[in-house]
């Protein structure tokens with residue numbers, strides 16, 4: 001993509017109402033535009049990151065045997081009447097009426113709707129287990145929308161729902177999602193700590209929040225130091241993760257904590273996911289029953305599994321930035337490479353930079369080419385702000401010797417290379 005064609009409305013001034021780094025940087029880097037309180041327009045750069053995150057989630061959910069669906073954002077209030085949540089959900093739910101005076105709502109979550117969808121066709125143990133998920137916008141009329149996309153009113157969520165014949169099956173579905181979540185966050189370059197969130201009900205140990213450690217987080221948590229050295233690529237790491245201690249502030253009691261203080265760390269956390277088992281809480285009132293092998297009709301056993309997709313964009317920035325801007329981890333970066341031609345007025349340098357761009361495109365590398373007439377200093381500052389993992393700088397040596405300078409955004413290291421070696425390095 002040529003920057004001269006790309007819609008990238010970066011801002012020089014620091015937005016005054018943005019209290020945390022990710023909010024400030026997303027506005028400055030032209031990723032989002034605030035349309036009203038807690039409601040955002042995703043601009044091209046921001047949308048590319050959102051899609052990268054969605055893709056990782058899709059791949060891992062599909063690999064775990066889940067199937068994607070897409071439910072509407074608008075739901076009938078009638079369904080929520082049946083589950084009893086129409087009144088109990090509270091003011092976060094946005095309700096309104098259509099022209100026939102029928103009550104509707106903008107879905108804050110989808111347990112009721114998916115249970116109804118499921119029960120239309122699934123009647124027998126032969127058809128389950130199933131796990132259906134979607135990536136869809138939700139609306140919650142948060143009392144204090146803040147921190148940009150981290151606590152929005154309209155936000156993108158991945159929500160999955162598992163259906164099993166009995167508790168044993170539901171347990172398997174739950175732990176499969178637990179493991180899948182560790183993989184998903186790992187692939188985004190994040191360490192997510194699963195924190196037990198006791199639901200108080202049966203299977204109360206089957207509710208976990210996934211928290212990213214970051215000073216800007218809204219949760220306060222205690223966690224065992226050992227989390228930091230876990231190798232999440234090792235499939236056997238599961239048992240250990242589950243055993244390790246982590247608790248949010250309100251649940252942490254120093255008196256009864258099973259871990260000695262020197263093994264504990266305290267941090268702020270950002271909740272990026274939440275999984276829980278809730279048995280027949282919705283299947284019973286909504287009549288979602290299945291036939292067992294012995295011919296008995298039972299309420300289907302369910303769990304639900306959320307990921308804050310749009311919140312993750314902010315959370316990833318909170319874990320990866322410095323004074324100059326964002327430092328995208330490669331798997332979620334909007335482009336892999338940014339090209340800066342530092343000699344805009346030299347036709348040979350322009351021709352060289354054009355050729356670098358064409359070759360990177362041919363090699364399938366997602367590239368943003370700053371082909372504008374801005375001063376080199378402004379171009380470099382802009383590249384650091386938007387945080388692409390690699391910068392390719394075309395300067396005097398390019399024209400003379402065919403050598404480009406490569407800067408790695410994450411650690412600032414620089415090397416001089418010819419283009420082919422760089423492309424090979426990227427491929428490796």
Ligand code: ATP
Pocket residue numbers: 109140142149150151152153155157271272273274306307308309310311
């Ligand atoms: P929180 O405690 O942060 O309000 P929640 O427990 O209400 O979140 P869930 O119902 O578990 O949220 O939703 C699943 C995921 O959706 C959360 O883990 C979070 O990452 C994300 N999420 C929830 N509310 C918001 C919001 N207002 N803005 C952005 N993401 C959100």
Ligand code: MG
Pocket residue numbers: 209271273274
């Ligand atoms: Mg939650």
